[in-house]
Amino acid sequence: MFTANRKNLLRERLGRGSIVIIISRDQQILKARGADLIYQVKPLDDTDALRLFCKNAFKNNYIMSDFKTLTSHVLSHCEGHPLAIEVLGSSLFGKDVSYWGSALVSLRESKSIMDVLRISFDQLEDTHKEIFLDIACFLYDHDVIYVKEILDFRGFNPEYGLQVLVDKSLITMRRIVEMHDVLRNLGKYIVREKSPWNPWKWSRLWDFKDLNIVSLDNKATENVEAIVHEEDYDIEKDSDLEEDSDLEDYDLEEDSDLEEDSDLEDYDLEEDSDLEEDSDLEDYDLEEDSDLEDSHFLPTVRVDALSTMSNLKLLKFRYAGYEINYSGTLTKLSNELGYLTWVKYPFECLPPSFEPDKLVELILPKSNIKQLWEDRKPLPNLRHLDLSGSKNLIKMPYIGDALYLEWLDLEGCIQLEEIGLSVLSRKLTSLNLRNCKSLIKLPQFGEDLILKKLYLEGCQSLSHIDQSIGFLKNLDHLNMENCKQLKRIDPSIGLLEKLRELNLKNCKNLESLPNSILGLNSLKYLNLSGCVKLYNTELLYELRDAGQLKKIGIDGAPIHFQSTSSYSRQHKKSVSCSMPSSPIFPCMRQLDLSFCNLVEIPDAIGNMCCLEWLDLSGNNFATLPNLKKLSKLLCLKLQHCKQLKSLPELPSRIEIPTGESYFGNKTGLYIFNCPKLFDRKRCSNMAFSWMMQLYQVIHSFYRSEGVSPGSEIPKWFNNQHEGNCVSLDASHVMHDDNWIGVAFCAIFVVPHETISAMAFSKTDGYYSGFSDIPVDFYEDLDQELVLDKSDHMWLFFFDRKMFIFKFHLQPENLGRLLLKCDGRRKWKESYAEVKKYGYRWVYKGDNEQRKRKFGEIEENEGMMSEEGRKDDASSSQENTINLDLSL
DSSP, rough: OHEEEEEEEEHSSSSSSOOOOOOOSOOHHHTTTOSSSSOOOOOOOOHHHHHHHHHHHSSSEEEEEEEGGHHEEEEEEHHEEEEHHHHHHHTTTTTHHHHHHHHHHHHGGGGHHHHHHHHHHTOOOHHHHHHHIIIIIIIEEEEEHHHHHHHTTOOOOOHHHHHHHTTSSOOEESEEEOOOHHHHHHHHHHTTTTTTTTTGGOOOEHHHHHHHHHHHHOOTTTTOOEEEOOOOOOOOHHHHHHHHHHOOOOOOOOOOOHHHOOSSSSOOTTTTTEEEETSSSSSSSSTTTTGGGGGOOEEEEEEEGGGTTTTTOOOEEEBBBSSEEEEEEOOOOOOOEEEEEETTTTTSSSOOOOOTTSSSSEEETTOOOOOSSSSOOOTTTOOEEEEEOOOOOOOOOOTTOOOOOEEEEOTOTTOOOOOOGOOOTOOOOEEEEETOOTTTOOOOOTTTOOOOOEEEETTOOEEEOGGGGGGTTTOEEEOTTOOOOOEEOOOOGOOTTTTHHHHHHHTOOOOOOGGGGGTTTOOOOOOTOOTTTTTGOHHHHHTTTTTTTEEEEEOOOOSSSSSSOOOHHHSSSOOOEEOOOOOOOOTOOOEEOOOOOOOOOHHHHHHGOOOOOEETTTOSSSSSOTTTOTTTTOOEETTTTOOOSSOOOOOOOOOOOOSSSSSTTTEEEESSOOOOOOOOOHHHHHHHHHHHHHHHHHHSOOOEEEEEEEEOOOTTEEEEEEEEEEEEOOOOTTTTTTEEEEEEEEEEOOSSOOOOOOOOOOOOOOOOOOOOOOOOTTTTTTTTOOOOOSOOOEEEEHHHHHHHHHHHHOOOGGOOOOEBBBOOOOOOOOOOEEEEEEEEEEEHHHHHHHHHHHSSTTTTTTEEEEOOSSSSSTOOOOOEEOOOOOO
């Protein structure tokens, strides 16, 4: 760079407005010199990469026919890196096909590339070199926070060191840390270069084959500090690579449309963080592993060498998609270990001599562990403990010394009957006990805990939640779904002032809920679906009279204590508490009361002004309270309500919700199998009106839909057809900026006792998407569930982006889209018969004019019909709205 005097001299030589372009590997140099704009050079796109490679490998502008597949391999490896493309292309110039094939085996460590790239590495300080090597070998594509934690444990300064690597363009760092494949190969090359055939001398191991070599050679292994193998091992990748390559003999000068026609995938290499994971070439030797295509053996890993690695700090065995056989014995583990992850750990316990005082993370899912250790162990640094899926675990060890434990995962430990108090660290925020089927009771919670999430889903032996639950003042998520023996919940649950989500779905023996839950003012999600014994609960009567409710006597804990002294003393007598004067559940957004055998729905539900999602399906009420005030309600489910005679008043306008939502992507009105329902035409009108309102918020929710009784397609759908199949032509809408989506309508009937999913199936010569009829069925209910055999109408709207995604729209298939319904279920012979179809291309003008006219339409009419844009692309007729109350 320039000195200060040279910089001033340069400025004097240049005229006003001149631009100086400086190229550097180090951003910090440019920042320090006050660069006005720094541009990060992006990898080459497919077209430019191919052009550059052809220029160097063939000295012309096209690929020779015999080299198409090999060229695809090279470009896949280089991933748009211009230096790698240029060096490799030049080294392959003039060589025959057999030479290219053998060269690909050692492609990842081409010395000519490594020597050039190494210049940047050699300029790093020692600590930053270590950070670079850790990322290259095992920390790439990991979350930034996690990477910083590992590097901090390793004794490096991650905040400064990572930024140095970013400035030198060696990594990118957004939410995850990414490193180009070529640079990762450089890091591994540097680790191996001093002793390429002696892996026991390396500082890092990332391939189980190298670990096997170390075990067999029985050499001293003090150098090894990290062993990480956590890749997807897809043996199909290399065999598919050659078949999928369709590079042609392009003449790059003549074919300017190469980017569109080339079958090389058009990735945005700067933004697509998954590119490295999807690469067709993995980090194993292509020549040695070529036999994997035809073999089905399970790789074997010898673990004997682990007992000799006294300096090992990081050990990770995480395999996805394939099994591993472990052989040998494990007599010791390094006391230097800070991070130990071993999926399907094969032994019954950890080595007795192991002292885990430096352990930060212990992850042993699906292990063969019966008991971690027998004696008390020091755990001053342990933060994360995962023994999920350890089906042989019969007892939790004492871990009371783990004062900084943040989350504990024991999901699926089916033999675990209880967990001691020692697991309740003061720092614990998440406790996962899902599917601990033998768990009889929970530990007594103390008042000094900060637990936020408690997962008890599937704890089938758990019969009650005791009073200590009230101490969890910070709890915001409590999931007790499928706790089938749960009979009661202590009233102290009303003390959980921060509780946002409470899931009691399918707690079939739950007989009552304490009235104290009415004081949970932060509750946003409540699921009581399938709680069939709750129909006698007094809570529903309290909800019914909530408008007059001022004071409730609770046999147990009050909502607010008079004193903060010992909790047990407060439970010795019944006390009274004042109910809040504010509306019941003022923050409630999702409420599921489906299949609870309810004969009455409390009026107070109509005052839950924040409610967005309400499911009342499968109950026995005849009428519903007024829901007109629920202006944020986006989803209402009234399926299988066999006694329902009339619909309630519904909101005339739907507000766009703000912030997080709890209903997922389902929006609309769902009325199905309600055989006693009067005024079915009104049902159709309301369902259609809701869909018309909802599609204006489609930017947040990609699909609005609805199901209701109905036998006629609304006239607003200006393309109508008989039968269950229709072809679409999307060629005229794809380039129209005013086109926002497409609306569909289908009339179907269920001739048998159950219904299937409706789907758009793929047919030869056509491109298609799919979708399901949004009707819920439950396998354990009566087979004669469907009593209403009349016609029903299914409405749904896809916005532009989702429609393109569903149908995989490309220029070549715009004119041949097939919409076809196939109602058969895979597991049953029942089906839904589709009688009619209708669809309409929806434009911005439809929505704007609909909104202007909407205020003139009475709520009880609800049905609009518009003369909109016709399918003819040349039509220039202006959109108008005609009110038509008939279907």
